[in-house]
Amino acid sequence: MHPVTTIHYLVLSAALLLIGTVGVLTRRNIVVVLMSIELILNAVNINLVAFSHALNNINGQVFAVFVITDAVAEAAVGLGILIALFRNKETVRADEIDLLKW
Amino acid sequence: MLMDTVLFYAFAALVLGGGIFTITCRNAVHSAISLIVSLLGVAGLYLLLQAEFLFAVQIILYVGGIMLLFLFVIMLVNLDREAKERQFSRRWVVALAAVAVVGAEIAYFLYRGRDAFHIAEAGVAVPVAAALGNTEMLADSLFSEYLLPFEIASLLLLVAVVGAVVMAKRRI
Numbered sequence: 001m002h003p004v005t006t007i008h009y010l011v012l013s014a015a016l017l018l019i020g021t022v023g024v025l026t027r028r029n030i031v032v033v034l035m036s037i038e039l040i041l042n043a044v045n046i047n048l049v050a051f052s053h054a055l056n057n058i059n060g061q062v063f064a065v066f067v068i069t070d071a072v073a074e075a076a077v078g079l080g081i082l083i084a085l086f087r088n089k090e091t092v093r094a095d096e097i098d099l100l101k102w
Numbered sequence: 103m104l105m106d107t108v109l110f111y112a113f114a115a116l117v118l119g120g121g122i123f124t125i126t127c128r129n130a131v132h133s134a135i136s137l138i139v140s141l142l143g144v145a146g147l148y149l150l151l152q153a154e155f156l157f158a159v160q161i162i163l164y165v166g167g168i169m170l171l172f173l174f175v176i177m178l179v180n181l182d183r184e185a186k187e188r189q190f191s192r193r194w195v196v197a198l199a200a201v202a203v204v205g206a207e208i209a210y211f212l213y214r215g216r217d218a219f220h221i222a223e224a225g226v227a228v229p230v231a232a233a234l235g236n237t238e239m240l241a242d243s244l245f246s247e248y249l250l251p252f253e254i255a256s257l258l259l260l261v262a263v264v265g266a267v268v269m270a271k272r273r274i
Contacts, residue, residue: 003103004110006219007212009147012114014208016121016140018201023125025197026190031130031176035137038168039121042144045156053151054219058239061153062248065240068156068163069255073262075168079175080269086179087272093184095191 009050016043028093030085034078041071110150116143128185130176138169155237 016039023036045064052060086092089099120140127133145160191197234242244252 002107004107004150007216008110008114009151010212010219012117012147014205014212015118018205018208019118019121019125021201021204022198025201026194027125028187028189028191029130029184031172031179032125032127032133035124035133035172038137038164039124039140042141042164046144046147049148049151049153049156052153058243059247061156061236061240062243064153064156065159065244066248066251066255068159069259072163072168073258075171076262076266077269079171080266082175083178083270092179093187 006050006054009046013043013046013050016040016046028095030082030092030094030097033094034075034082037074037078038071041067041074106150109146113143113146113150116140117147128189130185131173134169134172134176137172138165141165141169153236155240 020036020039020043023039024033027033027036045067048060048064048067052058052064082092085097089097091097117140120136120138120143123136124133124140127136141160141164145157145165148154148157148160
């Protein structure tokens with residue numbers, strides 16, 4: 001059995017990123033789309049922390065902290081928008097929200 | 103070393119399995135539970151990578167905070183009708199093709215650059231600041247080198263809090 005190296009973490013993070021991208025692009029339910037965005041941000045964090053460990057440099061983890069902060073802000077505002085949208089349009093389906101189309 | 107490998111694959115299975123269930127589940131609550139599993143797997147990976155502070159932050163913030171937010175919103179908006187309908191958008195073939203192309207690209211880069219990472223691996227053998235704890239090192243870096251970004255992040259959180267309240271309020 002091979003020891004776990006940085007490349008293992010990179011492959012895992014790429015796979016998680018692709019799963020999240022598929023979720024963002026294909027799901028109709030906006031709540032699940034927001035969850036997929038969380039998956040993508042976590043994939044980025046795995047990458048940052050893996051390099052931080054490999055290079056023995058703490059800065060990667062500092063950036064991961066900032067990414068987590070962004071994820072929290074994004075989730076709070078996104079879910080607030082979702083509630084306002086549901087109140088006005090009575091839908092959470094991504095392809096029915098076309099207020100900017102004509 | 104063997105233990106590390108086994109744990110890595112266990113956590114990787116949690117992460118990827120949770121992720122796949124998150125985007126395929128019909129019921130949004132099931133998606134949220136799968137997302138919790140996936141995020142816990144990521145937290146385990148942080149522990150394997152000796153990022154103990156991020157491990158704690160991940161569990162408290164994601165599993166405690168964000169998931170609670172998601173579950174509240176799922177209960178607030180009525181999703182019973184949505185669960186019986188088509189879950190994926192009509193253009194899912196195009197989306198899958200695009201993601202496949204990006205995946206091939208990433209795989210190619212990782213394959214071509216796989217030797218570059220072994221150089222980085224050599225640095226692991228000497229843990230320089232083992233005397234300091236992980237949290238201590240992180241705080242040192244955060245409060246000296248990254249003080250301005252740290253303050254900007256706090257401002258961002260303030261804006262997000264105000265924005266979320268304004269957005270979700272019926273009448274301001």
